[in-house]
Each structure stands twice: as C-alpha cells, then as structure tokens.
Amino acid sequence: MGYAPQAWIDHAALQHNLKRAKRAAKGSRIWAVVKADGYGHGMLRVASSLGDADGLAVARLDEALQLREAKIQAPILVMGGCHTGEQFHIASEAALQIAIHDSAQLRCLSETRLNPQSLKLWIKVDTGMHRLGFATSEITRVVAALQANPAVAELNLMTHLANADDRSDPATKTQCKLFESLDHSHFDACSIANSAGLLGHPASLSDWVRPGIMLYGVTPFAESSAEDEGLLPVMTLQSRVIAVKQCRKGDRVGYGGTYTCPAAMPVAVIAIGYGDGYPRHAPSGTPVVVSGRRLPLVGRVSMDMISVDARTLPGVKVGDEAILWGRGLPVEEIAGAAGTIGYELLCGVKRRVEFVDIGPGEEA
Ligand SMILES: Cc1ncc(COP(=O)(O)O)c(C=O)c1O
The missing domain is CATH 3.20.20.10 (Alanine racemase)
Known part of the structure; x- marks a missing residue:
C-alpha cells in the first residue's frame, strides 16, 4: 500500500x-x-x-x-x-x-x-x-x-x-x-x-x-485566529515522509527547478500533492509540520508529492508523520501562503485521501 x-x-x-x-x-x-x-x-x-x-x-x-x-x-x-x-x-x-x-x-x-x-x-x-x-x-x-x-x-x-x-x-x-x-x-x-x-x-x-x-474550526476573520475565537480544527490532513534525499549545494529541487539548495541539505519528500487537494500554488517556505517540527516546503508542489527542507530535522526518516494542516498548523496559514482561503482548501480535499473519523475521546 x-x-x-x-x-x-x-x-x-x-x-x-x-x-x-x-x-x-x-x-x-x-x-x-x-x-x-x-x-x-x-x-x-x-x-x-x-x-x-x-x-x-x-x-x-x-x-x-x-x-x-x-x-x-x-x-x-x-x-x-x-x-x-x-x-x-x-x-x-x-x-x-x-x-x-x-x-x-x-x-x-x-x-x-x-x-x-x-x-x-x-x-x-x-x-x-x-x-x-x-x-x-x-x-x-x-x-x-x-x-x-x-x-x-x-x-x-x-x-x-x-x-x-x-x-x-x-x-x-x-x-x-x-x-x-x-x-x-x-x-x-x-x-x-x-x-x-x-x-x-x-x-x-x-x-x-x-x-x-x-x-x-476555521476563523472567518483575517485578524483573529481560530484559537482566538475559541475554535478547534476539525480536519487534520496528514501524510508521511516517503523519501529523504541528501542534496548538494546548488541542486535544484522538483519540476522547473524553482528551488536551489543554498547548502548541502536533507530534503524530505512527503506523499501529498495537488492530486490530493494540497494547493499547487503553495510557494517555497509554506510550513509543513514533520515529526512535530515546522519545516519549509521547497520547490513546486507535484501531483502526489511535496518536498521540504529538513535541515532542522537531521534525523528525518521515511515513515515520519507530516501534518499539512489542522492540529498545530491552521489551514488559514496554508491558505494565506497559497493565496486562497481555508474554505477552498477544505472543500478541495480529494476523495483519494482516506477519511478517518476520530470519535470523542479517541486518538488518531
Ligand atoms: C446563504 C449562506 N448562508 C450561510 C453560509 C455560511 O457561511 P460561513 O461558512 O461563512 O459561515 C453560506 C456559505 O457560503 C451561505 O451561502
């Protein structure tokens, strides 16, 4: 699988x-x-x-x-x-x-x-x-x-x-x-x-x-967060690291080579893309939380994958959990980075993503 x-x-x-x-x-x-x-x-x-x-x-x-x-x-x-x-x-x-x-x-x-x-x-x-x-x-x-x-x-x-x-x-x-x-x-x-x-x-x-x-769980306001409004995110979009690349200084990452590695660095590849509803317009720098640490997206979003700069997570490995939005990473922040609104991102999650119900008192 x-x-x-x-x-x-x-x-x-x-x-x-x-x-x-x-x-x-x-x-x-x-x-x-x-x-x-x-x-x-x-x-x-x-x-x-x-x-x-x-x-x-x-x-x-x-x-x-x-x-x-x-x-x-x-x-x-x-x-x-x-x-x-x-x-x-x-x-x-x-x-x-x-x-x-x-x-x-x-x-x-x-x-x-x-x-x-x-x-x-x-x-x-x-x-x-x-x-x-x-x-x-x-x-x-x-x-x-x-x-x-x-x-x-x-x-x-x-x-x-x-x-x-x-x-x-x-x-x-x-x-x-x-x-x-x-x-x-x-x-x-x-x-x-x-x-x-x-x-x-x-x-x-x-x-x-x-x-x-x-x-x-999304704030309708630009100037106050969901937390400020006492709201909790209902959807957490989650995936996992599927590859870790050791790139050299000057290597260009992804389609079009839009991101050039400024130094030798680990780049982690995560199984999520615009084919799942992650916004293709999310630019380099958009945060992704990998194993609890915020890492910046690098290069273009592909259909099934994104890449992140893992320099601050040197132990990153295949199978590590990645949160794209939801718990600990408001969808509003990703929407802002991608030039859209939380409504559109939530509505746009594709049915090839597996939906998992978390009941009251249950953990994911
Ligand atoms: C007529 C109408 N009422 C209520 C709503 C709910 O709006 P919101 O999601 O901003 O609370 C909508 C959503 O677009 C709407 O079209």
Whole structure:
C-alpha cells in the first residue's frame, strides 16, 4: 500500500465548535451549514455529529435529499431553492424548507400544484450582496403572491452578508438595518448571520443563524485566529515522509527547478500533492509540520508529492508523520501562503485521501 494521506475528522472538535456557535448565538436557532460535502469533511459524516443543531442548511436539493436518504429527520434548508415544478414536488414531499430568491422561482412555484400547506419558504432579500435575492422593493409583491398560494405553510425571511469577515466594514450594519426596516409582520422567522456575523456582529443575530466555516474550526476573520475565537480544527490532513534525499549545494529541487539548495541539505519528500487537494500554488517556505517540527516546503508542489527542507530535522526518516494542516498548523496559514482561503482548501480535499473519523475521546 505504501504511505498515503489521510484526513482525520475530529468529531469532538466539531461538537465543541457547535457549542461555541450556540454560545455566540444567544438563543438564536442554528442552521448548521453542511453544503459542499460538509465543507469537504463529508456531509453525512459531519451531520452525524451535528445533532444538537436546530437544522442543517445546504445549497442544493440533491444535498438535502442525500441527508433525507440517510434518515436525517432534522429540519433542512435548501438555500439555493428549486428551479422546476418537479423539484418543488420533491422538496415538499421530503419536508424541506426552501429559499426563494428570484421571480423565475416564484413563477415556477405558482404554476406547480402542491399539497396545501406543504411548503415552508424562506424569501431571500438582497440587502447589499447583489448575488441572490429579491430587491427590498419587491418584497411586498412577493409576500402577496406567496400568501395567495395554498401550498405555502410558512413564510420566513433571510438575507446574506457580503463582508462580515471585515469587522470594520460599515456595510454589514447597513445590511442589517435595511433588513430590519422591512415589514416583519408576515414572517414566522428571520435569518441573517453566517459565521462572521454570528461572531462579530450582534446586530445580525435573529431567529436563526447560519454558521458554516466556524463549525469546521476555521476563523472567518483575517485578524483573529481560530484559537482566538475559541475554535478547534476539525480536519487534520496528514501524510508521511516517503523519501529523504541528501542534496548538494546548488541542486535544484522538483519540476522547473524553482528551488536551489543554498547548502548541502536533507530534503524530505512527503506523499501529498495537488492530486490530493494540497494547493499547487503553495510557494517555497509554506510550513509543513514533520515529526512535530515546522519545516519549509521547497520547490513546486507535484501531483502526489511535496518536498521540504529538513535541515532542522537531521534525523528525518521515511515513515515520519507530516501534518499539512489542522492540529498545530491552521489551514488559514496554508491558505494565506497559497493565496486562497481555508474554505477552498477544505472543500478541495480529494476523495483519494482516506477519511478517518476520530470519535470523542479517541486518538488518531
Ligand atoms: C446563504 C449562506 N448562508 C450561510 C453560509 C455560511 O457561511 P460561513 O461558512 O461563512 O459561515 C453560506 C456559505 O457560503 C451561505 O451561502
């Protein structure tokens, strides 16, 4: 078999982060966001440890149906909504809550005959993100159309924050104020906050909050670490050293020879690459923790391998453990080095990596 990477999924950390979200939510109910295969952790795997959330939120109908097929009976919100009559039928039969964000969906719903009182809807209003959502000026018309539809059992209102991860951006307050200024008398419940709203903007707390990234132990903010926010990493991406090369001064390492050894030095080769989801753009210097010591990556990331400068770990040998991110090495740091965000790295871990569940009280 040889050495191959593993993604350890720490369920105790996930539950800890959910508790952290609950404390910050101050009584608001929690949609735990598990879209994109649970931010790359495995949607069913993470859902199994999020039973204390009030519901699960996904982007697409097929994600919601996978949850239902797995016998998950919790409330499920499909944030991208339905686009065909058949999808509305399926959603109502599976007791899914559905966001509705544009006129084409509204029209489609009005042309679809569903059982009376079978659909809980979330009208999405655009308060400044300019991605999904009805304009505030359209809400009265949308509410009237939906109130006249016998299939609608419940009407709720939601919006999404565009830049809450920048605590100093006044746009978040403006979005919250605009949301609050709407007539709420038609709605059973409201929802604004993502993780950054929940942790950084009390004005965005309402009946429901929708944290995603914080549940996976990643800070939404640039200026505070996950540890500062009381979060624990859920995924640790781990692999092993598969070769140690004794390079000479002037040797060039890897494709394109982009790194030149400044001295005679050991270079350790680790079984992880962009074919596993490690970012190809991670430059020389990106940290990798080998046997507990931070070593800098050298040369280009290959499909299945990376190399590290092992001068500070002279005893390095084949089989030594390497942590690419997670425990002791925040994914945010690797993302920063590679010019991306933790979300993308977590979502990008490939299925050829072996996923290993670590239950509460268990060790990897
Ligand atoms: C509508 C909506 N709500 C909530 C979230 C969760 O956001 P975050 O992962 O930043 O907490 C997302 C994620 O992109 C989203 O699209």
